[in-house]
Amino acid sequence: MSPTTTATKYCHACAQILDSRAEVCPQCGVRQPMMYARPGATTVRGRNRVAAALFAILLGAFGVHKFYLGKVGLGVLYLVFFWTAIPALVGLIEGIIYLTMSDMDFAAKFG
Numbered sequence: 001m002s003p004t005t006t007a008t009k010y011c012h013a014c015a016q017i018l019d020s021r022a023e024v025c026p027q028c029g030v031r032q033p034m035m036y037a038r039p040g041a042t043t044v045r046g047r048n049r050v051a052a053a054l055f056a057i058l059l060g061a062f063g064v065h066k067f068y069l070g071k072v073g074l075g076v077l078y079l080v081f082f083w084t085a086i087p088a089l090v091g092l093i094e095g096i097i098y099l100t101m102s103d104m105d106f107a108a109k110f111g
Contacts, residue, residue, distance in 0.1 A: 012032065013030035014030070016028065033111050050098075061078070061082045
């Protein structure tokens with residue numbers, strides 16, 4: 001049996017067919033990644049791809065984008081080394097990467 005509508009999806013752990021709204025697979029118990037509330041949505045659990053990119057480009061030296069994405073440890077690391085300008089360069093590159101990512105890729109990585 002294969003899903004023919006958008007009302008079903010596969011479990012990413014065991015490949016069981018699930019309702020598209022399922023948060024946990026009933027067969028294996030693995031929590032499913034939250035993708036989109038509606039088609040074309042740009043937010044993932046309150047995180048916006050464009051906002052993350054702007055934080056990375058403009059405030060990347062201080063790790064603001066890492067704090068925004070929930071990566072507190074990396075955010076602190078960026079803060080410790082902000083004076084070297086390396087975090088600013090890395091933040092600029094990460095911002096460009098976020099802007100070139102699709103919403104689905106962003107949701108899969110940071111969702």
